[in-house]
Amino acid sequence: MRRAEPTTPYSTAPDAPRAHALPPAVRAPLEGRTWREFGYLLVGLPVSVVFFVFAVTAVSLGAGLLITFLGVPILAAGLAGCRALGVAERARARALLRAEVADPAPLRPARNSLMAWVGAVLKSGASWRHLLYALLHFPWAVFAFCVSVTFWLYGWAALAYPLWRWVFPRYLDQPGIALYGDSSGRQLYADTPFEIGAVSAVGLLLVLVTPWIIRGLTTVDRLLVTGLLGPSRLDSRVVELESDRGVVVDTAAADLRRIERDLHDGAQARLVALAMDLGLAKEKLLDDPDTAAAMVDEAHGEVKLALQELRDLARGIHPAVLTDRGLDAALSAVASRCTVPVTVEVDLPARPVPAIEGIAYFTVSELLQNVSKHAQASRASVDVWRAGDRLMLQIQDDGRGGAAVGRGGESSGLAGLAERLDAVDGVLVVDSPPGGPTAVTAELPWRGRAAGRPRG
Incomplete structure (x- = not known):
């Protein structure tokens, strides 16, 4: 007998991959995913600068004014601004990285007042995670921007070197790219066919490697976005349990309705008929004993059927043999x-x-x-x-x-x-x-x- 291995409760079967004529390493530089992720890293630097400057300014100002009453609402406003910027970051990740990141749990102030809202912002773990994202993502965005742009530009420039080498002798008074130079003034230029081909080969290698470097960099971005800007595991579990609770309540209500319907239409109706038959048999007991005996015998059969229906109903609720x-x-x-x-x-x-x-x-x-x-x-x-x-x-x-x-x-x-x-x-x-x-x-x-x- 075939036995299935356990699967994760939330897994789904992946779609069958579509066949391609080119291997992944060759088609990766031209795929839309590579260009989207490169665009994400390019836009990430200015966005992270804005996020970082706002977070540091607002939180520093609020923390510095905590000795006064104004510090608390300013700090809360800074955290709320970080949450607002997080909305744009999640949208950017969904659009360019195709990241499945849900929104964090909304704020739930106890009362409809300013101080209740301030307290809800300060007590929300999501607010502080947004602040942490702003602080951590800025240095990472600088690093990812520099690495991706360097590999991208150098790769494509070297690959296309035979097409634009004419710029050097015409405008720079040198035969090509300077590959080597020392203090004595000796220079080695890429101007022979072999050297030009070697530069293009190196460029091709960089072009083929760059998409995988970009994917590695954006993997870190995905982790940052989902881990810090998305809902916490506790929030996700609460939402899941709320949904499950609704299913359990609906299921229990449906089971109760089924039991009530089975009792009303089955055993209860049969017992009512049994009571009427026994009443008639009691009336005929003295006048017509044979008829009364037949009615009692029929009632005895009805009792057996009612007992069987009650056993089936009890088995449907929780069978004794299982316990x-x-x-x-x-x-x-x-x-x-x-x-x-x-x-x-x-x-x-x-x-x-x-x-x-x-x-x-x-x-x-x-x-x-x-x-x-x-x-x-x-x-x-x-x-x-x-x-x-x-x-x-x-x-x-x-x-x-x-x-x-x-x-x-x-x-x-x-x-x-x-x-x-x-x-x-x-x-x-x-x-x-x-x-x-x-x-x-x-x-x-x-x-x-x-x-x-x-x-x-």
Whole structure:
């Protein structure tokens, strides 16, 4: 049975690279990426000068006036200005570096007042990170500008040397570029065909190397922008948890509505009918005992059906076999109710925490329901194992395939299942080409105990 390696919860499959006639090293100097990144480094120097001068001036003025009341609002205004300049820097990085950098968390003053706003600016970590960016990026921008411009100009100038060498004898009274000179006045000029070709060869080498130097320099810029001008890891985690909380709340509300509907339309309606039948049987008990006995017998059958519906409903909430015996027995029970033969293999050194165990159970249960309803398969398999700190689930079938998250039908259920897994840092991967077979792999965080309870 094929086992999938755990993936990161937020990874996506990369697009297939497009074939090129030229190798990357040859086409790099002419690619749009190289020119965009070179333009970023060129513009970066004047922008960093403005950012640095503003930050140093405003913050120095505010810090110097802290002994007075004016220092605090001036310092806050300087930090707010750094945040405003950070907006332009993020836009420049998105446009020229194609960097995926999100905006930091907005300011949330406790009250709608000037002092509340000043306090929010001073307490915001993003504000101080913008100030740190202004201080660190200036020396880096000077270095990156000098290196990139030097390599760029020298490379293209040397490569095109045969085209503009005529300038030297016509206007400078020398045969070419001076390659060597000493105190005695001896000079070596690049004026022979071999020397001219050597200069062009060196220029070609510089032209080919410069794009990779530029990419290395802009990698540092990307790190600075994303690390200092973007949201902190804590802010990103808060946003993610807020989104996940909404999914969990919606899921819980939908489950409650489903349980209420099942109780109202199923067991509750059956029990109401049972009560009416028993009332009629009580009235006929003396006058027509045979009819009353038949009605009681029918009511006994209704009680059995109501009990079965209540058991199914309880199993849908949290089955007792899962609590008592773990995933192995619980999934075997689910597989026995599937319309196709299902083999179950559970290889876990311990039991995960109950919450993850319950999510794993309902994930497999819903996927097997999809197999029964939509797959048109003749057999299926369930494989559960632990890989590092991840609980892995894989459900395979030999059905018609074509399932994908977000395409309606079976896949609309897969989309909801993917959202539920994402709410606990899980991930759902569907591999279902048309014609089959289908393999659905789910990952969940382990969060298990050191030693699990024994499985029955």
